[in-house]
Amino acid sequence: MYSTTWIAAAVRSVLYASALSAGVLLCASSAHADDRDQLKSIQADIAARQRAIKQQQQQRASLLAQLKAQEEAIAAAARKLRETQDSLNQLNKQIDEMNAALAKLERQRASQERNLAAQLDAAFRQGRIPASRWCSAVKRASAISGCRSISAISTRPARRLSRS
Secondary structure (H helix, E strand, O other): HHHHHHHHHHHHHHHHHOOOOOOOHHHHHHHHHHHHHHHHHHHHHHHHHHHHHHHHHHHHHHHHHHHHHHHHHHHHHHHHHHHHOOOHHHHHHHHHHHHHHHHHHHHHHHHHHHHHHHHOOOOHHOOOOOOHHHHHHHHHHHHHOHHHHHHHHHHHHHHHHOOO
16 A cells, blocks of 8 residues: 555655646746846837937037037127227227317317417507408408307407497
């Protein structure tokens, strides 16, 4: 009995071991299939991310090119602005010089008008210029220069003439 039971127990344990190892193998092949699916999924994810990285690198290169072009345009505009500002400063300096020269000329003209008016008045008072000639000289000088001082003096002899 021992031998049959022992054989039966041995066969049973071999059967159990076979069933157990078949289950382990089935589980392993199932796990292997899961690993293979997971690997394929990871590889697909890596490929998708590589494509995304490549696309982002292309976009980055394009944006860098645009940035460089814009920086060059800004630099050119800044140069142009500096040149324009320099030209404007030169023009302002020239205008200031011209205004100073004009003011000097106006002072000289006013001085000459005063001198001319004084000379005409002195000549008239001394009787070197007749009244008619004096009046025409005053009118001509006033018309040419717009001289106020000559016009102011011209009223004095007219009063003097009317008294005579």
